[in-house]
Amino acid sequence: MDYNKGIVPGKDEPKNGGSYVKDTKDAHEKYNFKPELLKLKGFPEGEYCLGFVETKSPSAGKRNQLNIEKIEGCSDLKNDTEVDDVLVVYCVHYIRTLLIRKHML
Numbered sequence: 001m002d003y004n005k006g007i008v009p010g011k012d013e014p015k016n017g018g019s020y021v022k023d024t025k026d027a028h029e030k031y032n033f034k035p036e037l038l039k040l041k042g043f044p045e046g047e048y049c050l051g052f053v054e055t056k057s058p059s060a061g062k063r064n065q066l067n068i069e070k071i072e073g074c075s076d077l078k079n080d081t082e083v084d085d086v087l088v089v090y091c092v093h094y095i096r097t098l099l100i101r102k103h104m105l
Contacts, residue, residue, distance in 0.1 A: 004032040028052045
């Protein structure tokens with residue numbers, strides 16, 4: 001997908017991503033860049049982009065993994081089952097987005 005603000009048939013559809021996308025024409029990350037108004041205790045009210053990322057299995061039969069211990073400064077987290085205070089930043093190719101946006105308007 002190019003915008004991840006929802007599926008728009010013929011304009012912004014899931015592509016790549018393996019058999020799930022091929023079989024269902026759906027993608028879990030389809031709303032990664034669609035802002036939603038949220039009112040959450042402890043956070044300022046406002047629009048937030050809630051994201052999804054699929055982790056990859058290291059080999060057949062093993063659970064999917066996201067190896068944050070490989071990030072510089074996180075090597076001590078290798079044996080932790082969860083970690084607090086993680087900031088995730090999603091990025092898109094800016095030039096490609098500008099070119100596609102012209103076609104979607």
